[in-house]
Amino acid sequence: MAQEMRAAVFDRYGPPEVIYEGRRPVPDHGNDRVLVRALASSVNGGELYGRSGALGPLGGLVMGRFPKAVGMDFVGDVVAVGADVRGVAVGERVWGLLRGFGAMAEYVAASPDRIAAVPPGMDPVQAVAIPVATTAVTALRDKARLRPGERLLVRGATGGVGVGGVQLGKAYGAHVTALARAENLDAARGLGADEAFDYRTTGPADLGRFDVVLDTVGTDLPAYRRLLAPGGRMVAVAFDPGRPFRSLGHILGSSVFGRRRVRFFSGDPRRDLLEEVARLVEAGHLRPVVDRVFPLSDVAGAHRALEAGGVRGKVVVDTTA
Secondary structure (H helix, E strand, O other): OOOEEEEEEEOOOOOHHHEEEEEEEOOOOOOOOEEEEEEEEEOOHHHHHHHHOOOOHHHHHHHOOOOEEOOOEEEEEEEEEOOOOOOOOOOOEEEEEOOOOOOOEOEEEEOHHHEEEOOOOOOHHHHOOOOOHHHHHHHHHHHOOOOOOOEEEEEOOOOHHHHHHHHHHHHOOOEEEEEEOHHHHHHHHHOOOOEEEEOOOOOHHHOOOEEEEEEOOOOOHHHHHOOEEEEEEEEEOOOOOOOHHHHHHHHHHHHHHOOOEEEEOOOOOOHHHHHHHHHHHHOOOOOOOEEEEEEHHHHHHHHHHHHHOOOOOEEEEEOOO
16 A cells, blocks of 8 residues: 555645645554545535634644645545454445544544444445534434424525535424525525525524524524524534634523523534434435535635535535546
8 A cells, every 4th residue: 555645735824725635644543443545525614714724823723733634524445444443344335524634635544433334325425425414413403402393493504514404404393494595595495494595685683483593604693592482492513713702702601691592512423423314314314415526636626616605515525536
């Protein structure tokens, strides 16, 4: 096996053009991890802020030193298994998420408790759009405890997490209202939304009351929190990148003083969650939504596409191309 591999990296903060296909050492999987030949990865919104420098010193803490790697989720084939690993076989096709970054590369060293088998027959570039749905499962099932018949509002309904939120909201028996761009409203309805509104012309004052709000945008949290019915729950999975500490302060304050609480969590999906989304796929409750696919050689184009906004689902990078 080659000692080096192709990987997406960037050496300085800046626009999408700073990220490129470079070379990195093939990761050592040691005794407690598995080595996966990656077939596809996807671009996540947080990486845009990290690459641009918008996170300031926090970017250094989260993404490490230059040259920085990107990519959190992946689909690929297991090519080697550590001596202490059980329950994973060479040749198995898996999906998963890293604790850090580096999945947008030819090889990934992954913890066995953060991978699971891909449902049979799924194309890798389609399948890699699914692991992010673990965030929607945690938000709606575990944090909000969404119940049948409740009213659910999904902000950012056609983004990477939002498409999972809309589909799972219907699977859990809720009445789903979606907020998205005008050009994506039909797509939101196609995912199962009962109602869909253009967020640029429909503000919080134009909406009714909701039992649960799933917020994947991070801006104007107080305004959307006020839409909660008594006993309502708001789950935020994104900070306002321009005012991250203000967002955090509002969330913490609502948890201490508010009846209509805002819950925030940082995803740490384990095998059981990845297996759950596989079951949801096989049951027909969850399907992948891929906006566009880029080769690893044009990773800058993938970042540019997501940064432009208006995507439907995930922007995927084929790590074999």
